[in-house]
Amino acid sequence: MSTVTDATPRTGAVHQESRPAGTALAGTGTLFLFALRRDRVRLPVWVLAVVFLTLSTVQKATDMAPDDPDKAADMVKTLSGPAMLAMTGPEHYLSHFTPASMLSLLMLGYGAILAGLMSVLTVVRHTRADEESNIAELVRSGVVGRHATLTAALATAATANVVLGLLLAGTLPAAGLDGATAGGAVLYGAALTVIGLVLAGVAAVTVQLSAHTRAASGLALSVLGAAYALRAAGDVGTEAVSWLSPIGWIQRAYPFADNRWWPLLPALALAVGTAAAGYVLSTRRDVGAGLLPPRQGSPGASAALSHPLGFAVRLHRGLFVGFGAALLLLGAMYGSLLGDVDDMLKDLDDIREALAETGGSLVESFASMVMLVVVVVASLFVVMAALRLRSEETAGRVESLLATGLSRSRWVGSHLVAALVGGTLVLLLGALGLGLAGAASTGDGSLATQLVGGGLAYAPALWVTGGFAVLLFGWAPRATAFAWAVPVYGFVVGYLGKLLDLPAWLNNFSPFGHVPQLPAEEMRWTPMVLLTLVAAALVAAGLAGFRARDLETK
Incomplete structure (x- = not known):
């Protein structure tokens, strides 16, 4: 009996040591393709809806940037009011008063919300939701690495956001919008792609914290809401507050105005950092569990x-x-x-x-x-x-x-x-x-x-x-x-x-x-x-x- 007992851990140790490096990602490609298959309707609808809403604002942006200097000056005065800036974006767009810059002012913030929603729901659906329904446990019983599920979910969200950015970069210059240069369109699409990646990274963290799908989604969407609120407060008051928000960062890339790429860099760094934190936190919990301890209930039910x-x-x-x-x-x-x-x-x-x-x-x-x-x-x-x-x-x-x-x-x-x-x-x-x-x-x-x-x-x-x-x-x-x-x-x-x-x-x-x-x-x-x-x-x-x-x- 003792011989068998002593041999068991040695056999297990040899088995663990013999595993090739990189098995933590085993099965990622298969899970990624499966996620795309599951979302073959959901994600195209999300992406096309954002593109449609953006293109449908082209005429509105053109009407808001009239050629008449007097009417343009009145419009700038109207749009520079605190209420309008809180609903749209930074006032600097008004110093480049073209239909294209008006499109960025009106739609970039709302597009960020939609891209963020798409990313959060996608990551949560393919991670925490599968764990809560016990699908993840069944999947992991096969040849699937520890990080394969999260990697596949992030890759699915990233794919959707990249496709969204490419579609916007290709369609905006062809929409007949005055001032919509190819470089500005690429920057506009890249800005929405980056903010989508940021919220995907945030969701990668929240799915590790809570054991429940709704709570994980709620935490991530609370971050999105806080980012929009900080952006609005900064655009109305002290601009430094807007720099606390990733939505504020991408808006200050000023597509179709200054066309600055560098504000996307801190957003990309945040996306990478939150995703990395999600991987680290995932190693500190069991499948189906969350890092936040569940609240103790009453000893007796009401x-x-x-x-x-x-x-x-x-x-x-x-x-x-x-x-x-x-x-x-x-x-x-x-x-x-x-x-x-x-x-x-x-x-x-x-x-x-x-x-x-x-x-x-x-x-x-x-x-x-x-x-x-x-x-x-x-x-x-x-x-x-x-x-x-x-x-x-x-x-x-x-x-x-x-x-x-x-x-x-x-x-x-x-x-x-x-x-x-x-x-x-x-x-x-x-x-x-x-x-x-x-x-x-x-x-x-x-x-x-x-x-x-x-x-x-x-x-x-x-x-x-x-x-x-x-x-x-x-x-x-x-x-x-x-x-x-x-x-x-x-x-x-x-x-x-x-x-x-x-x-x-x-x-x-x-x-x-x-x-x-x-x-x-x-x-x-x-x-x-x-x-x-x-x-x-x-x-x-x-x-x-x-x-x-x-x-x-x-």
Whole structure:
């Protein structure tokens, strides 16, 4: 017995020593190709959406840089206001007043947010999400090195960002934009590629910290939000603050203005540094675990956790708190601009005309337009909460629950109530922040109650969004990702459509397009009732589909 026992560690030691160098990356190529295969639809949609939104702003940028010197001077004065600089970028772009520089001013910051979102979701999807669903453990049982999964995820995100940069570099000079030189276009594309790499590196760190997909994504997106906030604060106040943000770095490359490449260097260094930190941290945890210790729970469960609804609310509590705080802050930020709407839009005749079509005063029309941003963010909460049904099923936790006396309808209904009621409350917080800050900035106290009512009018549209997610979950569970199309489409045609002069009939295909835009419009109850009935029908159909299909079991 002792001979066998003594021989075992020696055999293991010889085996470890005989491994060739570089096995930590074994299988990276296969995993990379597999990740591209999994994201063959998702990533092209992301990339093409960013390119489309950028190109759709070409005409707007041309209109904002008129040839008339007097009109150009008025436009510069309008755009140099604190509110506009906080929403766009550094004032230095205005010293090179061309349509191309206006495009950089308007879109580079928003493009950075979209590229960052794409990178974060890609890295988290192929690392932490696979660990949480136990896919990673199965994959690592094969010939796969310790760092292969993270390397493949980073390579996938990097590929998407490089393709995005190349497409922008190739299409912007051909868009007929005055001042869009080839060198400036290459720099513009490179800036978005670099910021995407930075957020991919940030996600590589956050997936090591938390054992949960939502927390890892939330941490990375919080870094993205903080970067944008620091950029905005620096552009309005002390410029040094903007240099604390990687978004501030890429904006100060000034594509189509100064065309400076060196600000991209610290961003590249940050991308490399965060990715390297992700590799180091990954060696200090087990598969499926996180470095941050889980919070100790109560020794005894509350009575609410013994009921399906109470348990569902507990699962969605963190998501609700995060979205509620973010929307309250977002609404307050937009509300603080309402007092300066006349000055902000003084020389933007096309935007004023688009707002005039809504009706009401300029402040009411602008408030109803930005309300849609609040609504879309609230709908993201509804989609995330509703799709928790799918993640619970794929993780194998539903089978044990339904083996008890819990019916399928009660289980789905508990999560759906948490999603729809929580989404309505999140929407209320955003509308409240918009109304209170708007009333303070305009001096019109009645605006607060008007905007809160205007926000709640969108609640049936939120319910339709959740109902569509449940419909997909019930009948086409593998296609639940298409639930994101509802808020994305609503934002593009409802918010950007007014700025980009998209046909008004496109709004008919969005549930948000049928809601009266209070307080600029009069209240109409018929759309509210019809949207509520549609939501109920979608939920009923989704429940019927779920009851009729088999569970996906582990």
